[in-house]
Amino acid sequence: MHKDFFGMPLNLDQLATFINVVDLGSFTAAADKEGVTQPAVSLQIKGLEQRLGVRLIERVGRRAQPTAAGLDLLSHARRLLQEAATAEEAMMPHRDGASGRVRIGSGGTASIHLLPGAIAAARKSMPGLEITVSIGNADDILRDLEANSLDIAVVALPAPGRNLEIESFYEEELLAVAPAGSPVPEGGPDAAFMRDRTLLLYEGGNTRRAIDAWLAAPETRMRPAMEFGSIEAIKELVAVGLGWSILPGLAVKRDRGRPLTTSSLQPKLTRRLGIVLRRDKHLTRGLREVIKCLRALGD
Numbered sequence: 001m002h003k004d005f006f007g008m009p010l011n012l013d014q015l016a017t018f019i020n021v022v023d024l025g026s027f028t029a030a031a032d033k034e035g036v037t038q039p040a041v042s043l044q045i046k047g048l049e050q051r052l053g054v055r056l057i058e059r060v061g062r063r064a065q066p067t068a069a070g071l072d073l074l075s076h077a078r079r080l081l082q083e084a085a086t087a088e089e090a091m092m093p094h095r096d097g098a099s100g101r102v103r104i105g106s107g108g109t110a111s112i113h114l115l116p117g118a119i120a121a122a123r124k125s126m127p128g129l130e131i132t133v134s135i136g137n138a139d140d141i142l143r144d145l146e147a148n149s150l151d152i153a154v155v156a157l158p159a160p161g162r163n164l165e166i167e168s169f170y171e172e173e174l175l176a177v178a179p180a181g182s183p184v185p186e187g188g189p190d191a192a193f194m195r196d197r198t199l200l201l202y203e204g205g206n207t208r209r210a211i212d213a214w215l216a217a218p219e220t221r222m223r224p225a226m227e228f229g230s231i232e233a234i235k236e237l238v239a240v241g242l243g244w245s246i247l248p249g250l251a252v253k254r255d256r257g258r259p260l261t262t263s264s265l266q267p268k269l270t271r272r273l274g275i276v277l278r279r280d281k282h283l284t285r286g287l288r289e290v291i292k293c294l295r296a297l298g299d
Helices: 012-024 027-034 038-052 068-095 108-113 115-125 138-146 191-195 205-215 231-239 285-298
Strands: 057-060 063-066 099-106 128-135 152-156 164-179 200-202 226-228 245-248 260-278
Touching: 012 027, 012 038, 012 057, 012 063, 012 068, 027 038, 063 068, 099 108, 099 115, 099 138, 099 285, 108 115, 108 128, 108 152, 115 128, 115 285, 128 285, 138 152, 138 164, 138 260, 152 205, 152 285, 164 205, 164 231, 164 285, 191 205, 200 205, 200 231, 200 245, 205 245, 205 260, 226 231, 231 245, 231 260, 245 260, 260 285
Parallel strands: 099 128, 099 152, 200 226
Antiparallel strands: 057 063, 152 260, 164 245, 164 260
């Protein structure tokens, strides 16, 4: 018996019946409380005794009482049932759609200047919603998304991936950024004008590829004076007069603390941000709420 049952998981229903028998001192009273027959209670206790390989209940006169092993089990059984009840209670908000978790991956500019508004709106609608944001380059973010370690990505398009669902939701202009007071051509600088400047550009990504394509002269590959992994660093260096840059409008439109001059390019250059999901992703209420709030920013 011990060899057959030892190692099997404990049955919470059997533990609950055991506690009722001990507390009420009777198989019949335990059966009445649980709304089952007395033989059913006896089977539950027998099954638990077989599982543990010990006698748990003994009759003293007309009363059912725990053996020494039963007394040792009793406190553990109560704690296990309490933990199970706590776990079930913790699941109730998820079942009712009142809470949950959404893991977002995004680039630096969107995470600083765009996502906070969407996150605040989603949390206002669902106060119990937990939202985490991972910041990185688009390639790493999409790789994590495909591995399901992220639920949703917000990246500059295009976003390659056969298993990805992509929705363009936000368009922003890329602006020429110069030290304050710099002369800017009427109508905005063109590519030839910008190629003559000392350029400080963000390294890598779809936005950089779009800038390179806009700047490129026939049979010429642009080489900026310096490349950086931080848009904030670029703005600081431009502000102290070390060069010009081309940056997303989100990164500069609220910037009041640095002496900068900004201008549209000629012709205008824009980029589109996309909401990216796995095609097979289950849309929880929290994820649907985040998507709705991101779309509202685009509107």
